[in-house]
Amino acid sequence: MTTIRHVLFDADGVLQEFPGGFYHEAEQLLGDRTREILAVASAREHPLLSGTDDFLPVLAGVLREFDVDVPAADLYAAVWQNIEPSAVSLDLVQRLRDADYGVHLGTNQVRRRADHMRATLPYDELFDVKLYSCDLGVAKPDPAFFQKAATRIGADPAAILFIDDHSPNVEGARSMGMPAVHWRIPEGHDVLLELLAEHGVAPAGHDA
Template sequence: MTTIRHVLFDADGVLQQVRGGFYTAAETVLGEHARAVLDEASERERPLLAGDEDFLPVLAQVLREQGREDVAATDLYAAVWQNTEPSAESFDLVRRLRAAGYGVHLGTNQVKRRAEYMRTVLGYDDVFDVNLYSCELGVAKPDPAFFEKAATRIGADAASVLFVDDHPANVDGARSAGMAAVHWCLDEGHDALVDRLAAHGVHPAG
């Protein structure tokens, strides 16, 4: 078995989450229409994950179609997509992995606007060795090409990278590209993640 030298982390559900939850956050702006609007917006967002098109006009169109022209797309975007709470425990684990000698990297599906927010406001560029956003790679998870490009950017053999994600399809995509991968989400608690890392011979410092 190849020794793991790098850990690649997904963002949403692993390193961060929307405060109060995706739908609950939107209810502050949309009330009972939150679920219908967000479900449609999420579908329209998918094609944008692998490009540089702005999400706000798309979100505004969804609001119009759902009869909520009274809500500004910028207000809804701020209430949900920018209402992001990083997990202190996850970032502590990232620091402990680096202290133990591992490369630590970010691999996330994001539209250009949110990627820029994560870079500039949340400061992800200062935390990870390599930051891999789908909108910049030109391909989104779970496509194996995302992980192939990620390994190239990291400068490592795919088999030496362990990927952590909260979506099983993304875990499968990483494995099909030759990476080790584990399924984990914040709700499971960090002890469970430490155990899954250990199963692959990965041990954080401390």
């Protein structure tokens, strides 16, 4: 078994959350049709994850289709920019750095949100390699995402442990020979530490 020397983290659900949930703030703007509208918006967002096109005009188009008189920028700020990093997750990343693991970010993001994350969150300083799908030109769970990630990290996929809250992404990584675990913040960080230990990964201050 190849020794794990790098840990690749997803963002949403692993490092950061939507305070109150994905729909909470949107409900104040969209009312009873919130889930329907956001389902359509999210589907329209997906093709943009691997490109550079702006999502805001697409979101505005969805709101027009539903005859909703809400500025797209207001809805975007209330939902997609409503990010709260998990202090415990970020502390774990730092402890892995302190234990000499490479720590990296691997996330599906449209250009607008990636730029927002870079500007407002501490990921550029915290992670060694930052991998946004809009930069790579391919999005998870496509196996090519993980192949490109390994190349950018400069390690064999077998030496990189990937953590994601979305099962298809986990399977995509494994299909490329990259060990991967399925975990999300509400499960608790003690569970994540156990999953790391199963792969021989021990952050500073914690024995595998």
